Amino acid sequence: MRVVLDTNIFISAVLGGVLQIIIDKWKAGRFTLVVSxxxxxxxxxxxxxxxxxxxxxxxxxxxxxxxKTAEFVTPTETITVITADPSDNKxxxxxxxxxxxxxxxxxSHLLERKSFRGVSILTAPExxxxxDTP
Numbered sequence: 001m002r003v004v005l006d007t008n009i010f011i012s013a014v015l016g017g018v019l020q021i022i023i024d025k026w027k028a029g030r031f032t033l034v035v036s037x038x039x040x041x042x043x044x045x046x047x048x049x050x051x052x053x054x055x056x057x058x059x060x061x062x063x064x065x066x067x068k069t070a071e072f073v074t075p076t077e078t079i080t081v082i083t084a085d086p087s088d089n090k091x092x093x094x095x096x097x098x099x100x101x102x103x104x105x106x107x108s109h110l111l112e113r114k115s116f117r118g119v120s121i122l123t124a125p126e127x128x129x130x131x132d133t134p
Contacts, residue, residue, distance in 0.1 A: 001031040004095045006105035007042050025131045033070040034098030038090045073098040085109045095119045
């Protein structure tokens with residue numbers, strides 16, 4: 001299963017709590033995380049924000065795992081369907097380039113679309129339910 005995680009989901013999962021299961025399932029090989037360079041840069045920018053109080057060790061571990069394990073893709077198409085927040089289009093671009101089946105997000109601009117060119121846009125609980133399906 002090939003998946004793009006919006007930054008809010010990735011950071012929430014790294015922080016732990018109920019979304020920690022997403023990181024655990026990724027590490028267990030239940031899905032392939034698809035990212036573009038733009039997405040990885042955003043993950044790394046956000047994970048370093050002091051407000052999240054993520055330790056240097058946790059940041060290093062998450063960054064190392066991301067760089068070693070995620071599948072990096074180079075989008076070949078510029079998408080402009082999310083006009084309210086154009087920066088969200090990068091998740092759809094990566095999903096198409098990486099042939100992902102899901103984009104997982106907590107962002108209303110993406111979620112209101114429900115799908116885009118065969119890529120389903122799910123909330124974290126919806127994705128977790130998919131991970132629990134045999």
